[in-house]
Amino acid sequence: MNDAAPARVSAAPPAAWRRIDLFAIAVRFQSVIGLILVAIGGIIFSPRRHGLILFLAPDNMANIVRAVSETGIIAVGMTFVIITAGIDLSVGALLSLSSVLTATIMTTAGWGLIPTILFVVACGAAFGAVQGLISTRFRLEPFIVTLAGLQVARGLALVISGNQYINISYGEGPGLAPPVFAILGDRLFNNIVPVATLVFVVVAAIATFVLNFTRFGRYVFAVGGNERAARLSGVPVTAVKISVYAITGLVSAIAGIVHAGQFNFGSANDGTGYELTAIAAVVIGGTSLFGGAGSMVGTVAGAVMLGALANVLQLNNINAALQLLATGAIIVLAAVLQSLVRRREGLGR
Amino acid sequence: MSAPAETAAPLLAMEGVVKRFGGVQALRGVDFDLRRGEIHALLGENGAGKSTLMNILSGVIEPDAGEMRIDGAAVRFGDPRAAQAAGVATIFQELDLVPSLDVTANLFLGRELTRAGVLDRAAMRRAARSRLEAVGVEIDVDQPVAELSVGRRQIVAIVKALTYASRILVMDEPTAALTAAEVDRLFAVMRDIAARGVGIVYISHRLEEVPRVADRVTVLRDGQVAGIASARAPQSELVRLLVGRPLNELYPRRSGAFGRRVLHLEGARYRPKRARAGWQAPDGVSLEVRAGEIVGLAGIMGAGRTELLTALYGAAGPGRWSGVVEIDGAPARLASIRNARAEGLGFVTDDRRGGGLMLRDSVRRNLVMSVLRKVSPLFLMSRAREDDLARKAIRSFDVRPALPEIPVGALSGGNQQKVVLGKEVLGGPRLLLLDEPTRGVDVGAKGEIYARIRELAGQGLGVLIASSEMPELLGLCDRVVVLRGGRTVAEFPGGADEHEVLAAAETGPDDDHE
Numbered sequence: 126m127n128d129a130a131p132a133r134v135s136a137a138p139p140a141a142w143r144r145i146d147l148f149a150i151a152v153r154f155q156s157v158i159g160l161i162l163v164a165i166g167g168i169i170f171s172p173r174r175h176g177l178i179l180f181l182a183p184d185n186m187a188n189i190v191r192a193v194s195e196t197g198i199i200a201v202g203m204t205f206v207i208i209t210a211g212i213d214l215s216v217g218a219l220l221s222l223s224s225v226l227t228a229t230i231m232t233t234a235g236w237g238l239i240p241t242i243l244f245v246v247a248c249g250a251a252f253g254a255v256q257g258l259i260s261t262r263f264r265l266e267p268f269i270v271t272l273a274g275l276q277v278a279r280g281l282a283l284v285i286s287g288n289q290y291i292n293i294s295y296g297e298g299p300g301l302a303p304p305v306f307a308i309l310g311d312r313l314f315n316n317i318v319p320v321a322t323l324v325f326v327v328v329a330a331i332a333t334f335v336l337n338f339t340r341f342g343r344y345v346f347a348v349g350g351n352e353r354a355a356r357l358s359g360v361p362v363t364a365v366k367i368s369v370y371a372i373t374g375l376v377s378a379i380a381g382i383v384h385a386g387q388f389n390f391g392s393a394n395d396g397t398g399y400e401l402t403a404i405a406a407v408v409i410g411g412t413s414l415f416g417g418a419g420s421m422v423g424t425v426a427g428a429v430m431l432g433a434l435a436n437v438l439q440l441n442n443i444n445a446a447l448q449l450l451a452t453g454a455i456i457v458l459a460a461v462l463q464s465l466v467r468r469r470e471g472l473g474r
Numbered sequence: 475m476s477a478p479a480e481t482a483a484p485l486l487a488m489e490g491v492v493k494r495f496g497g498v499q500a501l502r503g504v505d506f507d508l509r510r511g512e513i514h515a516l517l518g519e520n521g522a523g524k525s526t527l528m529n530i531l532s533g534v535i536e537p538d539a540g541e542m543r544i545d546g547a548a549v550r551f552g553d554p555r556a557a558q559a560a561g562v563a564t565i566f567q568e569l570d571l572v573p574s575l576d577v578t579a580n581l582f583l584g585r586e587l588t589r590a591g592v593l594d595r596a597a598m599r600r601a602a603r604s605r606l607e608a609v610g611v612e613i614d615v616d617q618p619v620a621e622l623s624v625g626r627r628q629i630v631a632i633v634k635a636l637t638y639a640s641r642i643l644v645m646d647e648p649t650a651a652l653t654a655a656e657v658d659r660l661f662a663v664m665r666d667i668a669a670r671g672v673g674i675v676y677i678s679h680r681l682e683e684v685p686r687v688a689d690r691v692t693v694l695r696d697g698q699v700a701g702i703a704s705a706r707a708p709q710s711e712l713v714r715l716l717v718g719r720p721l722n723e724l725y726p727r728r729s730g731a732f733g734r735r736v737l738h739l740e741g742a743r744y745r746p747k748r749a750r751a752g753w754q755a756p757d758g759v760s761l762e763v764r765a766g767e768i769v770g771l772a773g774i775m776g777a778g779r780t781e782l783l784t785a786l787y788g789a790a791g792p793g794r795w796s797g798v799v800e801i802d803g804a805p806a807r808l809a810s811i812r813n814a815r816a817e818g819l820g821f822v823t824d825d826r827r828g829g830g831l832m833l834r835d836s837v838r839r840n841l842v843m844s845v846l847r848k849v850s851p852l853f854l855m856s857r858a859r860e861d862d863l864a865r866k867a868i869r870s871f872d873v874r875p876a877l878p879e880i881p882v883g884a885l886s887g888g889n890q891q892k893v894v895l896g897k898e899v900l901g902g903p904r905l906l907l908l909d910e911p912t913r914g915v916d917v918g919a920k921g922e923i924y925a926r927i928r929e930l931a932g933q934g935l936g937v938l939i940a941s942s943e944m945p946e947l948l949g950l951c952d953r954v955v956v957l958r959g960g961r962t963v964a965e966f967p968g969g970a971d972e973h974e975v976l977a978a979a980e981t982g983p984d985d986d987h988e
């Protein structure tokens with residue numbers, strides 16, 4: 126792995142670039158291909174009832190995309206951070222804190238829907254921005270800062286909730302939340318498309334646009350690709366870094382609101398391990414932990430693929446331990462493929 | 475040539491070595507031989523096959539065809555360990571030392587001496603000391619390698635290599651980061667080792683070093699041997715072998731027509747907020763750069779050349795300028811990179827890979843990085859304008875291959891440097907600050923880069939170049955300003971005598987600047 130030799134050997138051939146490197150392209154869309162493979166496997170191995178393929182049943186499909194919506198939303202934000210060669214471990218705890226905040230504000234403070242959402246989202250973004258600020262100002266590893274952030278967010282959630290589930294009841298009057306909020310647990314369009322999934326789709330679409338078509342998106346790649354070069358080129362590196370953590374904070378808050386809406390409560394103990402699921406989705410999606418390269422489409426496909434895989438294994442009554450093994454194997458495979466491509470391109474690492 | 479040892483087989487003989495990578499023929503039947511006690515320079519431009527050949531010798535890769543004999547016995551190395559066992563040691567540019575460990579620990583890394591399973595520190599320190607003494611260098615064996623100068627690290631790496639392989643030593647550009655004094659010491663050590671019968675293969679870009687240390691030269695070009703010569707062959711002959719044609723005009727013609735004063739420094743001082751060890755702040759710099767003029771900054775290592783450029787560019791961390799600092803006749807605020815860019819400054823760092831490029835990103839995306847505001851005046855990126863700018867830069871700098879979408883890391887060093895330059899020029903600067911603009915660039919590409927710099931000057935840019943290669947400064951620049959201890963101490967016209975400039979850089983009187 127840290128054998129620098131292959132890089133020095135391949136003085137990359139100019140002529141080879143004219144050929145289209147199918148392998149590299151396949152790896153670039155590895156999570157999309159992986160998702161397709163999982164889906165095919167799901168169809169083939171799916172249990173059938175009355176000739177109906179259960180995997181393809183609308184209810185099952187809806188379940189898959191609903192189950193991945195929260196971690197998917199977070200993974201979308203995480204993609205920005207990881208492209209800058211950072212990491213954010215606080216997202217799961219921040220989701221939990223946000224769900225607690227949402228439930229508490231709606232049931233005890235009696236705020237309306239919009240003010241509540243705006244407030245919680247602003248809190249999430251601020252929390253992330255502060256982590257980014259601390260990390261850049263004191264030159265601390267984001268790993269450390271967000272590990273601390275995880276503890277703080279979890280602690281705040283416990284304090285605010287008193288370690289109780291904050292149940293949300295709907296209706297008019299004091300202590301009741303606006304009924305429209307319950308829509309987050311519903312499905313639309315003939316009871317097929319979960320609203321949580323719609324939120325995921327919207328967040329992912331906006332993020333894809335920002336990453337690929339705005340100047341800010343390009344700054345994110347530049348900071349991760351070569352921070353010093355970016356700085357010397359006049360890129361506002363510090364501001365970009367703070368922004369990406371504000372983004373993960375913001376999406377974690379959105380995920381927390383979705384969580385509260387789906388389950389009708391806020392809890393200080395939910396969202397545990399979501400940060401790892403989100404990182405896994407990003408890595409499977411082909412974004413490099415070294416920074417500078419990545420794909421939002423890949424992340425989305427990676428998140429859905431992990432959910433689909435879990436679903437296929439559940440349908441076939443394969444136990445949870447095996448699911449973990451399968452996920453682990455896929456993460457390693459994804460990383461190995463990325464590394465092979467880098468080596469072929471003669472770029473080392 | 476007919477040495478007495480000629481009767482015996484050479485220490486190393488490689489014959490008809492062929493290696494192909496995918497569709498590229500890296501080596502097309504290369505012969506190479508090395509005698510006992512010889513220092514044999516291996517020259518070639520980037521991509522000529524030097525590294526491939528040496529990687530085969532050191533067992534990193536296997537050849538497709540060809541023979542390799544050591545002391546007349548055929549050998550074939552499947553991995554680096556086999557090569558080491560046969561006595562071949564390789565010192566790559568990235569030294570295989572662990573900076574946080576001390577010298578002793580590094581020398582014995584992976585081969586620690588033990589007594590009853592416990593590290594025998596005393597024995598290792600004794601052995602380390604005697605080995606370093608044997609090459610005539612005093613280095614504290616208890617010092618962490620991180621605290622040693624690059625030159626001393628180089629020597630530690632050599633001594634380490636000799637502990638496990640003692641017959642053939644391969645050195646890949648060992649002088650790239652050394653000061654003149656360190657180079658002298660390194661060469662002395664190399665000659666000493668060679669005198670004991672070790673054969674040394676010495677890979678370098680610096681032609682002028684060849685006659686100083688080597689006995690013979692093999693020049694590779696396009697995967698073939700272009701020629702074998704005595705190290706005392708004239709430099710022009712070596713250049714002809716390297717690039718395949720006589721290099722009449724490495725440096726473009728000077729124009730001599732200058733415009734307004736773009737940069738004017740008079741007693742300029744830069745006081746960093748926090749003092750840093752080894753950082754020579756500009757401390758009394760007086761110079762000017764006119765539009766259309768190329769001014770060189772000469773000086774020994776530590777004279778403050780890089781520091782002056784980075785401080786002008788606002789990239790030297792928090793600090794304050796004092797004295798006269800004027801751009802285009804108006805006092806300039808150069809407190810941050812943003813300020814400096816707004817004043818029309820462009821900067822190319824000496825550390826291309828570390829501070830110039832996003833190696834894995836495409837040529838296009840690297841080129842437009844410093845002009846993103848132009849490409850995207852509001853916040854949306856315009857792909858059309860991006861393609862347009864990138865194509866323009868690729869054309870005007872003749873980046874090869876001329877493909878905007880390939881990763882910039884896949885280009886040769888010279889072409890990477892063209893991309894870095896193109897990136898800065900796209901920003902439309904008035905004054906270009908270039909730090910070692912041809913470091914790690916082969917001779918042919920150097921000529922192209924010089925021509926382009928001259929062309930830019932001709933378009934009315936002022937150019938300030940820092941370089942440790944004196945011939946480059948004197949050949950390219952209209953004037954050369956000498957720095958010592960952060961001060962300007964002398965000034966020479968382009969084409970001045972190299973020795974006079976060197977003398978001023980090293981010991982000249984302090985009060986002779988204009």
